[in-house]
Amino acid sequence: MQYRSTRGDTSPRSFSDILLAGLADDGGLYMPETWPRFSAEQWREMRTLSYPDLAARILSVFTAGCIDLPTLQTLCARAYAGFSHAAIAPLTEIENGLFSMELFHGPTLAFKDMAMQLLGQLFEHVLTERNQRVTIVGATSGDTGSAAIEAFRGSPHLSVAILHPMGRTSEVQRRQMTTVQDANILNIAVEGTFDDCQDLVKAMFADTGFRKAVNLSAVNSINWARIAAQIPYYVRAALMLGAPDREVSFAVPTGNFGNVLAAWAAGEMGLPVRRLAIGSNRNDILTRFLTENDMSMRAVAPSLSPSMDIQVSSNFERLLFELLDRDPQACRDTMLAFRQNGRMRVDDAVWRRATARFDALMLDDDATLAEMKTLFERSGYLADPHTAIGIAAGRKAQEPGIPMVVAATAHPAKFPEAVCKATGIDPTLPPHLAGLFDREERYDILPNALTLVEDAVRRHVGLA
Ligand SMILES: Cc1ncc(COP(=O)(O)O)c(C=O)c1O
Numbered sequence: 385m386q387y388r389s390t391r392g393d394t395s396p397r398s399f400s401d402i403l404l405a406g407l408a409d410d411g412g413l414y415m416p417e418t419w420p421r422f423s424a425e426q427w428r429e430m431r432t433l434s435y436p437d438l439a440a441r442i443l444s445v446f447t448a449g450c451i452d453l454p455t456l457q458t459l460c461a462r463a464y465a466g467f468s469h470a471a472i473a474p475l476t477e478i479e480n481g482l483f484s485m486e487l488f489h490g491p492t493l494a495f496k497d498m499a500m501q502l503l504g505q506l507f508e509h510v511l512t513e514r515n516q517r518v519t520i521v522g523a524t525s526g527d528t529g530s531a532a533i534e535a536f537r538g539s540p541h542l543s544v545a546i547l548h549p550m551g552r553t554s555e556v557q558r559r560q561m562t563t564v565q566d567a568n569i570l571n572i573a574v575e576g577t578f579d580d581c582q583d584l585v586k587a588m589f590a591d592t593g594f595r596k597a598v599n600l601s602a603v604n605s606i607n608w609a610r611i612a613a614q615i616p617y618y619v620r621a622a623l624m625l626g627a628p629d630r631e632v633s634f635a636v637p638t639g640n641f642g643n644v645l646a647a648w649a650a651g652e653m654g655l656p657v658r659r660l661a662i663g664s665n666r667n668d669i670l671t672r673f674l675t676e677n678d679m680s681m682r683a684v685a686p687s688l689s690p691s692m693d694i695q696v697s698s699n700f701e702r703l704l705f706e707l708l709d710r711d712p713q714a715c716r717d718t719m720l721a722f723r724q725n726g727r728m729r730v731d732d733a734v735w736r737r738a739t740a741r742f743d744a745l746m747l748d749d750d751a752t753l754a755e756m757k758t759l760f761e762r763s764g765y766l767a768d769p770h771t772a773i774g775i776a777a778g779r780k781a782q783e784p785g786i787p788m789v790v791a792a793t794a795h796p797a798k799f800p801e802a803v804c805k806a807t808g809i810d811p812t813l814p815p816h817l818a819g820l821f822d823r824e825e826r827y828d829i830l831p832n833a834l835t836l837v838e839d840a841v842r843r844h845v846g847l848a
């Protein structure tokens with residue numbers, strides 16, 4: 385399996401290459417050269433696999449030529465060994481035909497662990513094999529950061545620097561990152577938004593001197609391995625509900641567009657995915673695109689679902705690449721124009737191809753609280769604000785006879801104020817995080833300035 389950039393860099397790259405590279409040299413995102421497809425019989429055979437073995441089977445088509453199936457099975461077994469639920473991603477019917485797929489039973493209580501725990505194993509494997517060291521710089525609106533820190537803390541092969549937008553995460557989210565004391569971890573609170581943090585990461589990749597000096601790598605969903613590792617849970621849920629002999633729809637609370645893109649990719653691989661419903665908070669650029677063909681940037685407004693306070697959804701570029709029939713020049717021009725003008729409107733035919741598969745719904749904070757309250761009163765289901773938005777989007781797009789699976793992306797205890805306000809319940813953190821509020825925090829505060837952030841990363845890795 386080889387990979388190519390959405391912006392035209394055509395030099396063939398293997399899975400291990402793109403795992404460590406993160407972002408293509410031309411600023412584009414890596415995509416598999418062709419979509420691997422499974423037959424109906426092959427999907428059926430996967431029904432009996434455990435979650436780790438299923439993940440290994442799906443990943444093996446993306447790592448072909450680099451990492452074999454038995455090795456992947458070992459890495460996946462290790463990755464999911466620490467999850468607190470035996471099913472790893474349990475599926476529960478919360479309303480008629482509407483299912484919650486809980487993705488928050490990993491160590492940091494959000495869906496990010498599902499992929500990040502595996503990335504931790506994959507990086508260790510490839511870096512050991514190549515006898516190499518890398519520096520991971522990541523941007524987080526709250527959840528990716530702690531998942532990455534947990535997956536990579538203490539590794540002798542890499543250093544990690546995580547940029548979060550100062551004061552724009554929940555306190556639990558911030559403390560999950562800043563109370564980790566391992567020497568290879570650096571937390572930076574950036575005076576700006578998540579988009580500023582994400583732009584800083586991309587600017588570091590564009591700064592060739594810096595990129596090479598620190599051997600820069602990424603674990604945000606710009607890294608294809610993150611998307612690949614998010615595909616298995618969609619497969620698992622669909623198989624449990626009758627696929628490949630029955631269609632299944634998914635609803636996903638969406639920000640950087642990585643999670644829903646994994647569901648879409650499962651469809652490209654032959655899984656009968658019918659509809660994909662995205663839910664957004666008031667930072668609704670994706671919803672406006674899917675309902676009005678209007679992708680115009682507005683100032684980011686803080687919300688009760690801070691992990692989705694995002695304007696520039698990195699992975700939209702991967703969908704755009706597909707919608708443009710994999711024309712890298714058109715994709716590059718469209719993305720550059722979007723960043724220059726702050727808005728994007730695509731040809732009607734292209735837009736219709738997107739809306740043929742995707743639905744979208746925006747919920748502001750009041751509507752989110754109302755959804756959380758109603759859910760709890762009607763079905764006793766305690767949802768975090770992100771998940772509640774996904775559930776509302778899923779209910780709206782639900783069709784008779786077609787199961788609708790909602791990605792439950794975070795544990796309610798990550799957002800206790802919102803949950804308590806909506807339901808009166810004060811969700812408790814699991815025992816391993818019980819002392820979180822007593823632990824010492826450690827982080828730098830920096831303005832949104834590339835040189836200062838690069839200097840901090842250089843110091844962290846001993847280059848300054
Ligand atoms: C809890 C939670 N829900 C939803 C999202 C949105 O997911 P994505 O960025 O993959 O669209 C995020 C952040 O990524 C998140 O942390």
Ligand SMILES: N[C@@H](CCOP(=O)(O)O)C(=O)O
Pocket residue numbers: 523524525526527528529603604605606639640642691692698
């Ligand atoms: N919501 C995310 C934002 C980054 O998303 P990613 O999937 O690209 O890592 C977060 O919680 O950090």
